[in-house]
Amino acid sequence: MTQKDLADLIFPNIAKTIDDYEKIYPERKLAEGAMVTRFAPSPTGFVHMGSLLASFISSKAAKDTNGVFYLRIEDTDQKREVENGIEGIVNDLKNFKIDIDEGALSRTESLGNYGPYIQSERKEIYHAFIKNLIERGLAYPCFCSEKHLEEIRQMQEATKSRIGYYGRYAVCRNIKIEEAYNRIKNGEKYIIRLKSPGDFEKKIIVNDLVKGKIEFPENDLDIVIMKSDGLPTYHFAHLVDDHLMRTTHVTRGDEWVSSLPIHIQLFQVFGFNPPKYAHLSPIMKQEGDTKRKLSKRKDPEAAMSYYTKLGIPIQAVHLYLMTIANTNFEQWYDQNKDKSIDDFKFDFRKISASGSLFDLEKLINISRNYISYLKAEEVYDNVLYWAKEYDKQLYELISKYKEYTINIFSIERYQKKPRKDYESWSSIKKNIWYMYDELFNDVTYNYQKIVDPDEIKNILNTYIEKYYNETDDKDTWFNKIKQLTEELGYSSNMKEYKENPEKYKGSVADISTVIRVAITSSNMTPDLYEIMKILKEQRIKERIKKAIISC
């Protein structure tokens, strides 16, 4: 009896060989330096920040080099799968404008010639590779029960030995072919393990794209490559898939670095070239005075939905991810404000080796800047789209007054340094609500410095009757406010007022504030002249009247 007999017993219906697969999935014909990258999540529903960063980097690297970025679904652990998990992932990527060139689109649809892109559909491919290993005596069935494995572990712990299935602990490694054959024939449960050719005393060096050179002992663990359900483990699927899909660069979380010796060994056993690896440190979160990994479970900001709900533009999230991804990006962008991320050349060597702290404040700042450079129409479209989902009242209002709203968004926008009032689509309402009569009902007025109702009435009355004129240009408008100021015994010159405040009842600032508050109820607004231009004569008069009455 030979290894071949054993292999045939375990995998009786394997039609294709490794060589066949090599032909079916040939080397990709891409330009020199083109990278083939992938995002390979489990279908657990949604993509969190860390994975998004990894997929963002992968897709950017592929795009920069005219390569291929694909999506592969890693569903070899069926317990993890969530209903519509694939759709959730595809959706998140789509929402975040990370385009895939190939890969799964849903359970039934996909794109590209290197599929299937869902691991559970690749079973026979894995089996062909495993069968090959068994034939060559490089893999064997293991009959150890979980209980027995647990006993081994406890013994190893007790004797302070290295933990794992290796050397003299790997009892099934030495089972005779005949015995294995018969036990399988008798229906005994088993898994397949790699017969590791590694030596723990020897070292291997891996050059990680972000961590640099890392030295490990060789892997000598007889790792499981096929589980009792017939599906491969992650390690083995990684080998087969990334080889057959011709992946050149694997970007993943650094929880995988300790598996590197296993992965390198797997590639060696088949004589394949391993891909280049980039292991990303996790995104951290400050909690008290300790840092911890940003958690999908505990931290709402780890989910993409958090940002769509908040109305942070996805471009801002991209910008933020890029500043985390490449440490030289921020400066580049600062000097190339007119360019987009697409013009920036991503570099694996510029990824920080230590985990960065997630900084929402910085994200918001980026968002604020980003929004400030949009056209008013773009702001409008975005707010409309956002409000449709999250703020019905706002949606109706701005739909009804489209031109008017765009005018509001235009205030102090088209200048060298636009205002940065808006940090997200959801925050805009608090900046513009007073422009809509529908919302301008039960307002309260806080006139700041001037509190005497008669004085306020007097200011307002005098202004509206004597000085206000709709057609005034800005200079005239302000000169008239200055005239009003002087007429009432206030100082129209701020410098002068600051030098001798006791000589006046107040300043032009105080008068302006009264008018501003009367019209908007807020003492913090953009340029009052612009606001009044948009509001127009009739409504200004109404509002001033309303303010006077409420004194």
Place this chain on the structure above:
RNA sequence: GGCCCGUUGGUGAAGUGGUUCAACACACAUGCCUUUCACGCAUGCAUUCAUGGGUUCAAAUCCCGUACGGGUCACCA
């Protein structure tokens, strides 16, 4: 416990042996500008690169130890 990685200001970080070695950005503080708020501008914010040794004429940068943080050691990915 074994193996591996990391540690520069409140934050993201630049900088891998020596021409400002502590950039730049966010945040913060103060001042200026100013009809409010923002914007903008100016200034300030690590005598020091977790820590102790060592190599060197010279180290944040190289080596060793220690501390702290993280990862991993599944028929999970």
